Amino acid sequence: MPVRETDLPNVGRKFELDLADGGQLSVVIGHDGTRTLYRLPERGGDAERVAELTGEEARQFGAILGGAYFQPAESETADVPVGDGRIEWFDVPADSPLAGSSVADSALRTETGATLLAIQRGSDTIANPDPGEVIEPGDVLVTLGTQEEQRGLGALVNKDSDV
Amino acid sequence: MLLGPHAPALWGFRPTVVADPETVSLVADLGVVLLLFFVGLELSLDALVEKGDRVLAGGAIDVGVSLPLGFAVGVLLGFDWVASLVLAGVLFNSSTVIVAKLLLELDWIANPESEAILAVVVVEDVATAGYLAVLSAVLLGATDLGALATDVAVVVALVAAGTVVALRGTNLVERLLDVESGELFVLLALGVAATVAGLGEHSGVSAAVAAFLVGTAVGRTSLTDRVEGLLAPSRDLFAALFFLSVGLATDPALVTREAWAVAVAVAVTIPGQYVSGYYAGRQFDLEPSRAFRVGSALAPRGEFALVIAALAASVGTTPVLTERVPAFTVGYVLATSVLGTFAMRYSDQLWALLPVADPQ
Numbered sequence: 001m002p003v004r005e006t007d008l009p010n011v012g013r014k015f016e017l018d019l020a021d022g023g024q025l026s027v028v029i030g031h032d033g034t035r036t037l038y039r040l041p042e043r044g045g046d047a048e049r050v051a052e053l054t055g056e057e058a059r060q061f062g063a064i065l066g067g068a069y070f071q072p073a074e075s076e077t078a079d080v081p082v083g084d085g086r087i088e089w090f091d092v093p094a095d096s097p098l099a100g101s102s103v104a105d106s107a108l109r110t111e112t113g114a115t116l117l118a119i120q121r122g123s124d125t126i127a128n129p130d131p132g133e134v135i136e137p138g139d140v141l142v143t144l145g146t147q148e149e150q151r152g153l154g155a156l157v158n159k160d161s162d163v
Numbered sequence: 164m165l166l167g168p169h170a171p172a173l174w175g176f177r178p179t180v181v182a183d184p185e186t187v188s189l190v191a192d193l194g195v196v197l198l199l200f201f202v203g204l205e206l207s208l209d210a211l212v213e214k215g216d217r218v219l220a221g222g223a224i225d226v227g228v229s230l231p232l233g234f235a236v237g238v239l240l241g242f243d244w245v246a247s248l249v250l251a252g253v254l255f256n257s258s259t260v261i262v263a264k265l266l267l268e269l270d271w272i273a274n275p276e277s278e279a280i281l282a283v284v285v286v287e288d289v290a291t292a293g294y295l296a297v298l299s300a301v302l303l304g305a306t307d308l309g310a311l312a313t314d315v316a317v318v319v320a321l322v323a324a325g326t327v328v329a330l331r332g333t334n335l336v337e338r339l340l341d342v343e344s345g346e347l348f349v350l351l352a353l354g355v356a357a358t359v360a361g362l363g364e365h366s367g368v369s370a371a372v373a374a375f376l377v378g379t380a381v382g383r384t385s386l387t388d389r390v391e392g393l394l395a396p397s398r399d400l401f402a403a404l405f406f407l408s409v410g411l412a413t414d415p416a417l418v419t420r421e422a423w424a425v426a427v428a429v430a431v432t433i434p435g436q437y438v439s440g441y442y443a444g445r446q447f448d449l450e451p452s453r454a455f456r457v458g459s460a461l462a463p464r465g466e467f468a469l470v471i472a473a474l475a476a477s478v479g480t481t482p483v484l485t486e487r488v489p490a491f492t493v494g495y496v497l498a499t500s501v502l503g504t505f506a507m508r509y510s511d512q513l514w515a516l517l518p519v520a521d522p523q
Contacts, residue, residue, distance in 0.1 A: 006278055008277065010201070010205050010285070011277075011281060014278075016273075026273040028273055032392065036267075036273075040273070047272075
């Protein structure tokens with residue numbers, strides 16, 4: 001994710017960041033400390049001013065963007081270390097080979113070595129699920145295992161059903 | 164203009180607030196020093212190395228077209244060659260202060276053309292510093308070409324020596340200026356700039372050029388951001404006072420008398436600026452409509468035009484230099500800064516009207 005830094009003589013410095021959606025975000029930091037935020041909707045377009053922040057406001061807002069105020073839990077990436085192992089969350093897609101099979105049939109433990117701690121289904125959490133519990137598409141599997149075991153589990157959950 | 168000694172008498176009443184422009188002119192001298200100090204400060208040698216060829220090519224096109232064009236306008240208006248040289252300086256330099264403000268105001272600043280515009284303005288300002296050195300030598304009594312060549316050679320040698328100090332003395336400058344308190348820092352930086360400028364003036368180099376060199380030296384230290392943040396308000400204040408002092412010293416009647424000359428100069432230089440700005444912009448790989456914007460943005464003239472006119476007025480010996488040129492400059496700056504604002508605002512519409520423009 002390259003950030004381009006350009007010197008704007010007599011004005012300040014410009015920082016540009018390419019966004020995943022094809023747009024571009026620019027910040028111009030003036031000599032007086034003002035941070036002006038611009039957005040370029042597409043390549044070759046004109047920049048639109050989004051906001052003008054004082055130095056203090058920019059630091060506050062930067063901390064929020066950086067996640068210092070609020071840590072969002074994204075199920076794919078969130079993981080909590082527990083000794084050697086770690087707890088991870090896996091979304092079960094509709095075409096997952098695990099969808100529709102029971103916990104016992106899925107043979108998660110024997111296949112990957114990771115332990116299934118709980119299944120999150122909507123707002124319900126099924127802690128320590130029975131072997132007969134059927135995994136449904138859209139479930140979130142909460143599992144404990146080493147990084148390697150978790151990687152194997154991720155591959156199993158997301159494996160194409162025809163393989 | 165309306166408050167100075169030349170204020171128009173309305174029903175027998177002159178709203179003269181400041182009778183003696185001399186008091187303001189001292190502040191104005193400091194303003195000039197600060198302006199040049201900032202030019203030096205903003206001249207980032209690292210950035211020049213990084214994309215130097217584009218900056219130099221773009222700047223050379225702009226200066227190479229505008230400066231001779233300004234001289235030609237002077238000749239066209241029937242001025243002698245010294246006055247034409249003064250006029251060339253007045254007509255070629257786009258106002259850094261006005262351009263930077265307009266770029267921010269119109270939200271162009273994050274667009275690619277702004278990099279080109281600001282780079283060209285910096286080259287213009289550096290060229291102005293050199294031009295001022297030559298001009299002061301010419302105005303301060305160089306009568307024949309031999310004496311002029313000697314004077315210019317002395318100035319060039321002193322500037323070269325100063326540049327070496329500026330480049331090599333980075334550590335010294337940094338240690339000298341590295342103090343905690345903000346107020347002390349401002350005073351120290353201003354003091355150093357003013358002292359060196361005074362020394363420069365005394366030894367024959369113009370104060371402005373000396374201030375420019377101090378700026379370059381400071382610009383190479385790690386203190387640049389601090390200097391910019393703390394000193395920019397002082398510069399703007401002094402620049403405003405300078406504008407004010409020029410206004411005070413100007414007789415509105417003289418300005419109106421120069422109206423036709425101003426009209427001729429605008430009619431020649433603004434289209435010229437569009438052409439040179441466009442080709443300068445193309446050096447930065449800008450698409451045509453953006454290169455056209457470079458030409459629009461470079462239209463306003465300002466502080467340096469007035470600096471040059473003030474220099475001509477203070478040391479000039481002919482009535483052309485002391486009266487006509489300053490009055491002309493005030494009119495020209497007023498006209499171009501207003502026109503330039505409109506040129507920028509309606510740049511895209513204007514571009515669409517041009518037959519060369521691609522309708523896409």
